[in-house]
Amino acid sequence: MKLALSFILLLPFLSIVAAENVTYDGRSLIINGTRRLIVSTTIHYTRIMPEMWPEAIRLAKEGGANTIDTYVFWNVHEIEPDIVSSTSVWFFKYNFAGRNDLVRFVKLVQEAGLFLMLRIGPFIGAEWNYGGIPVWLHYIPGTAFRTESASFKIENEYGHLQGFYGVGHNYSDWAARMAVSKDIGVPWIMCREGDALDPVIDTVNDFYGDYYHPNSVNKPKIWTEAWTGWIQTHYEPVFHRPTQDLAFAAARFFQKGGSVINYYMFGRTSGGTSANNFAVITSYDYDAPVDEYGLLRYPNYGHIKEFNEAIKLCENPILTAKPTQISLGPQQEGAVWSNVSSGECVAFLVNVDDKKDATVVFRNASYHLPAWSVSILPDCKNVVFNTAKVSSQTTVPEMVPEDLKPSPEMCMEEKDAGGDSSSSLKWQNPLKWEVFVEKAGIWGKEADLVYNGLVDQLNVTKDASDYLWYTTSEEFMKDGSQLALVIQFQSHHLHAFVNGELLNKGENETLRIPVALRAGRNEISVLNSIVGLPSAGAFFEWINYGPSSVKLEGFNNGTIGMEGEKLEIYKPGSTGNVTWNVPSEVPKMQPVTWYKVIVEEPSGDEPIGLDMLNMGKGSAWLNGQQIGRYWLQRSGEHEQCVSHGEEGCDYRGYMYPDKCRTGCGEPTQRWYHIPRSWFKPCGNLLVIFEEEGGDPTAINFSKRRTSRLCASVAEDHPPLGKAMVHLRCPENRSMDNILFASFGTPTGYCGSFNVGDYHDVNSLSVVEKVKVSLNLIGFGRVELGNVSLSIMSL
Ligand SMILES: *[C@@H]1O[C@H](CO)[C@@H](O)[C@H](O)[C@H]1NC(C)=O
Ligand SMILES: *[C@@H]1O[C@H](CO)[C@@H](O)[C@H](O)[C@H]1NC(C)=O
Numbered sequence: 001m002k003l004a005l006s007f008i009l010l011l012p013f014l015s016i017v018a019a020e021n022v023t024y025d026g027r028s029l030i031i032n033g034t035r036r037l038i039v040s041t042t043i044h045y046t047r048i049m050p051e052m053w054p055e056a057i058r059l060a061k062e063g064g065a066n067t068i069d070t071y072v073f074w075n076v077h078e079i080e081p082d083i084v085s086s087t088s089v090w091f092f093k094y095n096f097a098g099r100n101d102l103v104r105f106v107k108l109v110q111e112a113g114l115f116l117m118l119r120i121g122p123f124i125g126a127e128w129n130y131g132g133i134p135v136w137l138h139y140i141p142g143t144a145f146r147t148e149s150a151s152f153k154i155e156n157e158y159g160h161l162q163g164f165y166g167v168g169h170n171y172s173d174w175a176a177r178m179a180v181s182k183d184i185g186v187p188w189i190m191c192r193e194g195d196a197l198d199p200v201i202d203t204v205n206d207f208y209g210d211y212y213h214p215n216s217v218n219k220p221k222i223w224t225e226a227w228t229g230w231i232q233t234h235y236e237p238v239f240h241r242p243t244q245d246l247a248f249a250a251a252r253f254f255q256k257g258g259s260v261i262n263y264y265m266f267g268r269t270s271g272g273t274s275a276n277n278f279a280v281i282t283s284y285d286y287d288a289p290v291d292e293y294g295l296l297r298y299p300n301y302g303h304i305k306e307f308n309e310a311i312k313l314c315e316n317p318i319l320t321a322k323p324t325q326i327s328l329g330p331q332q333e334g335a336v337w338s339n340v341s342s343g344e345c346v347a348f349l350v351n352v353d354d355k356k357d358a359t360v361v362f363r364n365a366s367y368h369l370p371a372w373s374v375s376i377l378p379d380c381k382n383v384v385f386n387t388a389k390v391s392s393q394t395t396v397p398e399m400v401p402e403d404l405k406p407s408p409e410m411c412m413e414e415k416d417a418g419g420d421s422s423s424s425l426k427w428q429n430p431l432k433w434e435v436f437v438e439k440a441g442i443w444g445k446e447a448d449l450v451y452n453g454l455v456d457q458l459n460v461t462k463d464a465s466d467y468l469w470y471t472t473s474e475e476f477m478k479d480g481s482q483l484a485l486v487i488q489f490q491s492h493h494l495h496a497f498v499n500g501e502l503l504n505k506g507e508n509e510t511l512r513i514p515v516a517l518r519a520g521r522n523e524i525s526v527l528n529s530i531v532g533l534p535s536a537g538a539f540f541e542w543i544n545y546g547p548s549s550v551k552l553e554g555f556n557n558g559t560i561g562m563e564g565e566k567l568e569i570y571k572p573g574s575t576g577n578v579t580w581n582v583p584s585e586v587p588k589m590q591p592v593t594w595y596k597v598i599v600e601e602p603s604g605d606e607p608i609g610l611d612m613l614n615m616g617k618g619s620a621w622l623n624g625q626q627i628g629r630y631w632l633q634r635s636g637e638h639e640q641c642v643s644h645g646e647e648g649c650d651y652r653g654y655m656y657p658d659k660c661r662t663g664c665g666e667p668t669q670r671w672y673h674i675p676r677s678w679f680k681p682c683g684n685l686l687v688i689f690e691e692e693g694g695d696p697t698a699i700n701f702s703k704r705r706t707s708r709l710c711a712s713v714a715e716d717h718p719p720l721g722k723a724m725v726h727l728r729c730p731e732n733r734s735m736d737n738i739l740f741a742s743f744g745t746p747t748g749y750c751g752s753f754n755v756g757d758y759h760d761v762n763s764l765s766v767v768e769k770v771k772v773s774l775n776l777i778g779f780g781r782v783e784l785g786n787v788s789l790s791i792m793s794l
């Protein structure tokens with residue numbers, strides 16, 4: 001999400017029905033004459049199912065947000081152009097249905113009583129296919145993205161690219177003037193556009209936002225992307241941002257006069273589409289406080305919610321008074337908002353030392369500040385929150401596998417017509433996998449295209465498929481000619497076949513493949529696959545794909561896509577378009593192969609992930625809906641990898657993408673989220689297209705659930721003398737077992753705590769009592785010295 005963005009339109013939802021008056025000054029946005037602190041969270045409507053929208057919005061609101069932010073994804077809405085050539089009028093096929101129903105999403109935000117920040121693009125980045133721009137636009141003659149070419153001309157998040165395009169400020173100025181002239185009644189913002197023309201507000205996207213100053217003292221300080229996590233690629237271990245550091249960054253932003261923050265990715269953000277950038281995996285979890293399965297990620301969710309609540313207590317002074325910056329030590333500072341006439345006073349006390357704790361004196365009282373932390377004092381006396389002191393529980397999710405279960409025969413879609421549908425449930429046992437193997441090379445009667453030489457893949461497919469077969473055939477006189485096939489290609493993935501047999505595969509490199517050719521005609525085919533198009537960077541639409549050089553004559557025939565794709569054999573009702581085999585033993589490690597099976601929905605109501613550990617690379621569908629591309633690529637080893645999640649990371653000091661990684665050497669994505677709403681009561685069609693070879697019999701549905709909760713709190717946790725921790729069981733779950741409790745000085749992390757020197761031997765029995773009352777009345781409370789523990793089942 002790094003380079004994303006467009007114009008951002010701050011659109012209070014009510015403006016649709018009852019014109020709000022939204023203005024701003026150097027301090028804040030002013031809505032209907034009232035200053036507002038904007039705490040926003042990003043939910044991308046296209047990345048999740050509409051069935052999940054209300055819950056995602058509800059969780060964002062419960063987490064302390066008053067605003068939802070989303071992009072508008074141009075390329076899902078305006079699917080394909082249809083030229084009326086003689087008049088050169090363009091008509092477009094639009095799609096605003098299902099998960100593309102932007103209007104419905106906006107109305108849900110409105111119904112929840114929240115504001116909306118609408119980031120309309122046209123370019124959005126967002127690790128979304130082609131940065132949100134339709135691929136067809138590139139093929140309109142004369143179009144160059146991100147320039148003043150007539151068919152593109154409009155811009156945003158451009159400041160850092162102006163130099164590459166050599167257009168100076170003229171173009172972004174034009175874009176700003178054009179937007180403002182639309183007179184939509186709400187302010188416009190441009191991300192990362194330091195020279196945004198008045199009255200457009202320039203904003204910051206970064207891990208930290210405190211350093212940013214808009215280009216005029218009359219514009220408020222807006223942080224449009226406070227990154228809660230980072231993009232995950234097919235090659236790298238999982239990135240984490242410790243929640244203490246995100247809270248620290250947010251507090252610093254308000255300390256330095258900020259008034260609008262947007263946590264980038266807050267709601268669940270499952271991939272679940274084929275529309276991802278090349279390097280980026282299908283999941284777009286982003287380490288967000290609500291994970292891609294819709295489960296709350298603790299402590300992130302709890303800690304940021306507490307921070308948002310603390311900020312809310314300070315809202316009025318922050319918005320009305322100017323902060324006075326104070327020094328409290330060599331690396332300690334603070335900000336005070338004080339209004340003598342109303343008696344209101346807010347203070348933030350800051351320790352920017354990234355190693356050592358400090359004790360500071362403020363207004364004659366002494367305060368302990370952990371390293372790299374901010375304490376919030378809504379009355380200039382009592383600390384209600386410190387960014388480094390996490391009392392929120394920690395949750396450990398688990399993926400619980402369940403074997404695929406066959407559906408009763410009456411649910412099977414390809415049942416013979418005229419059969420006795422009233423026959424009693426007959427279970428198909430064992431699970432019946434069916435197989436269709438693609439033919440390498442030209443699978444139809446003829447090629448889709450014949451070129452003399454190599455073509456650019458995207459130019460030919462227009463992204464209608466990930467796949468393009470390049471083929472040629474050669475006559476050889478002699479059996480066993482030993483030749484090398486040398487293929488140089490750009491980006492993504494390539495498989496080389498000779499006479500239908502997979503010889504080698506690779507990415508982004510030169511392949512040298514020794515081949516033994518036979519006398520007579522030899523078919524050489526290369527399957528090139530694109531794993532999503534780039535989403536950012538200057539000139540990204542001019543990148544070429546496919547082989548750039550192949551020794552052994554040119555490849556002159558091409559076939560777009562797979563036969564199974566063309567015949568849509570992943571769709572219910574179309575599986576009969578090819579003849580499937582029902583082998584007695586399911587073939588394993590077989591390339592370019594389709595597998596199909598009819599299965600039952602997994603029991604329970606936990607979110608589902610498809611476990612693809614024993615598969616290679618390809619794509620999967622349930623009931624015709626694309627779950628996504630999968631690729632069991634393992635990440636490299638990484639020196640900064642930690643073994644037990646974020647708890648193993650040092651939150652202190654500036655964040656950067658390599659600081660805290662987990663899952664080194666493991667598949668970068670093993671489970672692929674399948675929305676529950678895609679399942680039918682029975683007879684679910686699961687179709688897999690495997691490119692390299694895998695073992696489909698090892699596939700299962702895994703249910704994601706929170707299996708373990710942990711929490712710790714110390715006596716000095718604010719508010720002083722009343723430290724409290726809340727444990728919250730996931731809905732419909734209760735506590736089975738208390739594994740560990742220690743009042744004392746325990747060490748370790750969730751899942752592996754140890755008692756320390758001052759362990760109180762009664763700890764476990766005291767907490768056990770709470771568990772009993774919890775399971776009886778849903779609420780329990782225990783006091784351990786100064787620390788009280790309250791447990792509720794919600
Ligand atoms: C803003 O003012 C309009 C017109 O008076 C009113 O309909 C709307 O409810 C107000 N909105 C808020 C958030 O106060
Ligand atoms: C909107 O509010 C601003 C100041 O908050 C005020 O100057 C302006 O007149 C208002 N506009 C309308 C249409 O109410």
Ligand SMILES: *[C@@H]1O[C@H](CO)[C@@H](O)[C@H](O)[C@H]1NC(C)=O
Nearest residue numbers: 148167168169170171173174
């Ligand atoms: C800047 O834009 C104006 C009109 O928008 C145009 O007349 C002028 O030639 C442009 N200047 C440059 C250097 O592109």
Ligand SMILES: *[C@@H]1O[C@H](CO)[C@@H](O)[C@H](O)[C@H]1NC(C)=O
Nearest residue numbers: 320321322339340341342343
């Ligand atoms: C101080 O508070 C009073 C009463 O709430 C308010 O009218 C005034 O504008 C505030 N002054 C400053 C400088 O914020």
Ligand SMILES: *[C@@H]1O[C@H](CO)[C@@H](O)[C@H](O)[C@H]1NC(C)=O
Nearest residue numbers: 361362363364365366380381
């Ligand atoms: C701090 O203490 C000094 C001396 O004891 C006193 O003069 C001053 O008023 C105190 N300040 C505050 C804000 O209480």
Ligand SMILES: *[C@@H]1O[C@H](CO)[C@@H](O)[C@H](O)[C@H]1NC(C)=O
Nearest residue numbers: 442445446447450451556557
């Ligand atoms: C492949 O291309 C050649 C021309 O280069 C053509 O003669 C031949 O018919 C093509 N084969 C198929 C199967 O389309």
Ligand SMILES: *[C@@H]1O[C@H](CO)[C@@H](O)[C@H](O)[C@H]1NC(C)=O
Nearest residue numbers: 138139140455456459460542
């Ligand atoms: C696509 O290919 C055609 C035919 O080779 C070529 O004329 C055209 O310039 C290509 N388009 C782009 C945008 O590269």
Ligand SMILES: *[C@@H]1O[C@H](CO)[C@@H](O)[C@H](O)[C@H]1NC(C)=O
Nearest residue numbers: 235279490491492507508509
């Ligand atoms: C592919 O090659 C290009 C050009 O050498 C390089 O910039 C890019 O990082 C490579 N990508 C991968 C995934 O290796």
Ligand SMILES: *[C@@H]1O[C@H](CO)[C@@H](O)[C@H](O)[C@H]1NC(C)=O
Nearest residue numbers: 566567568573574575576577
């Ligand atoms: C696939 O089968 C369905 C149902 O028989 C049919 O309507 C459709 O035209 C077929 N598709 C293709 C591409 O042959």
Ligand SMILES: *[C@@H]1O[C@H](CO)[C@@H](O)[C@H](O)[C@H]1NC(C)=O
Nearest residue numbers: 401402403611613614698700
């Ligand atoms: C689920 O799939 C994984 C990966 O293939 C496998 O290791 C595991 O044994 C399977 N579990 C069940 C219960 O099928």
Ligand SMILES: *[C@@H]1O[C@H](CO)[C@@H](O)[C@H](O)[C@H]1NC(C)=O
Nearest residue numbers: 604605606607730731732733
């Ligand atoms: C909890 O149980 C109720 C009643 O059975 C059900 O309606 C609800 O969907 C369940 N919630 C979850 C998250 O499982």
Ligand SMILES: *[C@@H]1O[C@H](CO)[C@@H](O)[C@H](O)[C@H]1NC(C)=O
Nearest residue numbers: 715716720721784785786787
């Ligand atoms: C309670 O907390 C205060 C302040 O941290 C501490 O001085 C006191 O010793 C604590 N009391 C007990 C019983 O732990």
